[in-house]
Amino acid sequence: MTEITFRRATVNDAAAIAALRVDSWRVTYRGVMPDAYLDGMRADESTEMWLQVLNANLPTIAVVVAEAGTELVGFAAGMLLMPEKFDLNAELTAIYLKPIAQRGGVGRRLLAMVASALQLQGATGLLVWVIAGNQTARQFYEQMGAELLIEQPFTWDGLDLMETGYGWRDLTTLRQACAE
DSSP states (O other): OOOEEEEEOOGGGHHHHHHHHHHHHHHHTBTTBOHHHHHHOOHHHHHHHHHHHHHHOOTTEEEEEEEETTEEEEEEEEEEEEEEETTEEEEEEEEEEOGGGTTTTHHHHHHHHHHHHHHHTTOOOEEEEEETTOHHHHHHHHHTTOEEEEEEEEEETTEEEEEEEEEESOHHHHHHHHHO
16 A cells, blocks of 8 residues: 555545545445435535635644545544533544555544644543444544543434444543554
C-alpha cells in the first residue's frame, strides 16, 4: 500500500469525505439498520453538509484526513461542546476508514490529531457516540481507553436505535494511547 499521509481537511475534500461516510455506513450498518435506509443514503446530500463545515473554518471544529497517494482513505472530525455533556467539553463526531486503511494505525492517528487540535482550543475531555451494534467501533474506543458512559435509545431519521456514549476525561492520556 502507498504511504499514508495526514493533514487538515479542506473544502476540496468535502465530496470524498461524504462518499466515504456513506460507503462506511452501508457496510458497517447492513443488518443493523434497514437496507432501504442505507441504500437511500446519498453522498451529494452529505457533501453539502461537509462543505458548510469546512467553509466555516472554525477553530472549534477539527476535520482531518488520511490519504494514500491522492485517494482519501480515512477522516475524523470533532468539535468543542457547548454546553458540556457528561462533564466533557468536546466530541468526536466522525471517524471513518476505508477497509484498506483499517487495523494499521490510521484510526489511532486520526483520533490523536482531532484530540490534539481540540486540546489546543481548550478541550480537556472527548465524548463519542456509536450505534450500540457497531462492535468494531466499540472495541476500538475501549482499546483506546474510553470509559463507557451510557447506553440509551435514540431516534435517527425516524429509526429507533440504541446508542452508546464513550468518553475520555484526559486528552493527553488519549493521545498517548493512540501512539502505542
